[in-house]
Amino acid sequence: MEKKNCVILVVDGQGGGVGRALTARLREQLPQVHIRAVGANSAATEAMLKAGADEGATGENAVVFNAPRADFIVGPVAILMPNALLGEITPRMAEAVGSSEAMKVVVPSNRCGIRIAGEEQPLRRYLDSCVELIRRELEREEA
Numbered sequence: 001m002e003k004k005n006c007v008i009l010v011v012d013g014q015g016g017g018v019g020r021a022l023t024a025r026l027r028e029q030l031p032q033v034h035i036r037a038v039g040a041n042s043a044a045t046e047a048m049l050k051a052g053a054d055e056g057a058t059g060e061n062a063v064v065f066n067a068p069r070a071d072f073i074v075g076p077v078a079i080l081m082p083n084a085l086l087g088e089i090t091p092r093m094a095e096a097v098g099s100s101e102a103m104k105v106v107v108p109s110n111r112c113g114i115r116i117a118g119e120e121q122p123l124r125r126y127l128d129s130c131v132e133l134i135r136r137e138l139e140r141e142e143a
Contacts, residue, residue: 009070016044027052
């Protein structure tokens with residue numbers, strides 16, 4: 001599972017709670033990856049940096065610039081929706097994430113007006129599933 005230079009872009013907004021939790025789990029379970037945190041605001045970026053991101057940036061241009069340079073993009077499902085997170089996710093941000101060739105692994109949230117079919121689970125299970133999906137993909141790429 002030693003994919004060198006694997007860049008995981010963690011994108012979040014608001015207070016950065018989902019991004020912070022994802023960053024902490026990724027850092028703990030996949031220490032070999034490079035975690036780049038991009039917040040829609042400085043509070044979200046700071047939360048992800050404190051959780052162990054290797055580097056961070058803030059704002060629309062940071063998402064637009066970094067999305068095509070990532071191997072994985074993770075965050076709440078809202079990062080795929082223009083004007084989500086109370087307008088913090090701009091149309092350009094959502095387009096950059098959605099258009100990136102990176103594998104997107106998003107965490108469901110009932111706060112953004114999207115319902116994912118299937119059984120609703122506690123947030124911690126979605127976060128663990130996100131990290132496990134990335135782990136399996138990295139192992140598959142090595143084989």
